[in-house]
Amino acid sequence: MSGTNNMNLTLKVWRQKNAQTAGKFVTYKAEGISPDMSFLEMLDVVNESLVHKGEDPIYFDHDCREGICGMCSLYINGHPHGPKRAITTCQLHMRTFHDGQTITIEPWRAAPFPVIKDLAVDRSAFDRIQQAGGYVSVNTGGVPDANEIAIPKVIADEAFNSATCIGCGACVAACKNASAMLFVSAKVSQLGMLPQGQPERYRRVQSMVAQMDEEGFGNCTNTGACEAECPKEISLTNISRMNNDYFSAKLFRQEELHEQSHGEG
Amino acid sequence: MSEFKQTFNSSLGKKLIMALTGLFLCTFLIVHLGGNLLLFKNDDGFAFNVYANFLTHFPPIEVIAYLLYLSILVHALYALILTIKNRKARPVGYAVQAKSDASWSSKNMGLLGSILFLFIVIHMSDFWYRYKYSGSMNYKEYRTDLSSGVTQSVEFAPTSTNFENSVQTENNFEIVRVKDLHERVQQSFSQWWYVLFYVIAMGAVSFHLLHGFQSAFRTMGWVHRKYTPIVEFIGTWFFAVIMPLGFAAMPVVYFFTRS
Structure with missing residues (x-):
């Protein structure tokens, strides 16, 4: 792993024992870092040296390391998933940085995402929102034909764009209000736009928004910081679509939705 | 909790209240600008004073006016509640x-709104409050020669303290007696710091509406490939450029030409 282009970096890493104790920045040297390493591999190298010295390694979330699981987080030099657009931290390579640079690494900062340890935060608030209504009911019986229900391509594409959300929470991290509306609206849209999502469409949006509010996320001010930082480039239009469904559900629909949001599923 | 209460207590419900009150205030601004363009008529305030008298003495407008004051308060209060939650x-x-990538104005709506709230308090206490409640307003009499159409203005002091306005015709002269709000405008706009404050406040209006107008439509869920560009065009050119310039022109023109 030694090459002539290897870099020496200074890392300012947020260290926090748990949600109850206050955290602080600790400075580490990352030496001999290959520009071809991913950001997470760089942290692996740093952690290896920490373990050798008998110190506690830096905790951070990661899983697939190919940009599809939404597990890695990290607020790097003022950007969720680092300075490059439309990628996750595991897809960020060290060639984005230069020799001698100082890199500040922080966890996602939001009250509904409490720090588990260091850079790892608890994102189960997203799971609870999803469980509140982010599903479709499917009847048992014979397997239906895949193309039985015709869906216009433009709708299918739009629903698929919303469905690319990996639930990483970068939108919450980027938003000045720590709002989760981009995430929730993507989850509402991906089902609400398709025929299969219609039966629960207006209950879904109400249940998911209610859960989002209960978790204590902030409120959208349409600044668009979320859309700019989203690794999957989820569009801000999803939020308007969610609002539209929510207001028509709340103000114009007849069905009783209130009781059904709990105790089911 | 009733369903409506629950709706308007939700995060989206609160945002809807912000959007609706904000858009109502935007429509008011159009009327306010339109009416106040009468200030540019060089008639010693005849048209403007008659307009001000009409606004304060026509009951339906009184009702809308109180709805307007309520909207300002609700918009500010909900902004405060949402900011605390955020x-x-x-x-x-x-x-x-x-x-x-987020625009400067979108990130500073609270700051801009606070400047505007301060402006509205000062603006209303200087004109609206004085006009309606202070009793210190002077009156003016406009005599229009009905055969030639020429209007002359003279000072007028009513004998009764309850006097509001009067219109009468005498010897082929139409005599209109109203409170002279135009004089207050002229006095206020003759002080450079007052003019400067107004111009700064109109800058705040510009940036507030640059984000606010189109953001209200987004909040209401009215985003459409065909209509959103029109909303953005109107929000930018009409609400953030033409209107603040029109309002700011009033103190500036008065300062340089009428004092």
């Missing part, structure tokens, strides 16, 4: 925050 959602801030 702050609570991020108790520990970031050490490093890079420049984001």
Whole structure:
């Protein structure tokens, strides 16, 4: 792993024992870092040296390391998933940085995402929102034909764009209000736009928004910081679509939705 | 909790209230600008004073006016509630925050709104409150020669303290007696610091509406490939450029030409 282009970096890493104790920045040297390493591999190298010295390694979330699981987080030099657009931290390579640079690494900062340890935060608030209504009911019986229900391509594409959300929470991290509306609206849209999502469409949006509010996320001010930082480039239009469904559900629909949001599923 | 109460207590419900009150205030601004363009008529305030008298003595407008004051208060109050909630959602801030794609105005709506609230308080206490409640307003009499159409203005002091306005015709002269709000405008706009404050406030209006007008449509869920560009065009050119310029022109023109 030694090459002539290897870099020496200074890392300012947020260290926090748990949600109850206050955290602080600790400075580490990352030496001999290959520009071809991913950001997470760089942290692996740093952690290896920490373990050798008998110190506690830096905790951070990661899983697939190919940009599809939404597990890695990290607020790097003022950007969720680092300075490059439309990628996750595991897809960020060290060639984005230069020799001698100082890199500040922080966890996602939001009250509904409490720090588990260091850079790892608890994102189960997203799971609870999803469980509140982010599903479709499917009847048992014979397997239906895949193309039985015709869906216009433009709708299918739009629903698929919303469905690319990996639930990483970068939108919450980027938003000045720590709002989760981009995430929730993507989850509402991906089902609400398709025929299969219609039966629960207006209950879904109400249940998911209610859960989002209960978790204590902030409120959208349409600044668009979320859309700019989203690794999957989820569009801000999803939020308007969610609002539209929510207001028509709340103000114009007849069905009783209130009781059904709990105790089911 | 009733369903409506629950709706308007939700995060989206509160945002809807912000959007609706904000758009109502935007429509008011159109009327306010239209009416006040009468200030540019060089008639010693005849048209403007008659207009001000009409606004304060026509009951339906009185009703809308109180709806307007309520909207201002609700818009400010909900902004405060939402901001507190937003702050609570991020108790520990970031050490490093890079420049984001979000526009300056969208990130500073609270600051801009606070400037505007201060402006509205000062503006209303100087004109609206004085006109309606202070009793210190002077009156003016406009005599229009009905055969030639020429109007002359003279000072007028009513004998009764309850006098509001009068219109009468005498010897082929139409005599209109109204409170002289135009004089207050002229006095206020003759002070450079007052003019400067108004111009700064109109700058705040511009940036507030640059984001606010189109954001209200987004909040209501009215985003459409065909109509959103029109909304953005109107929000930018009419509400953030033409209108603030029109309002700011009043103190500036008065300062340089009428004092």
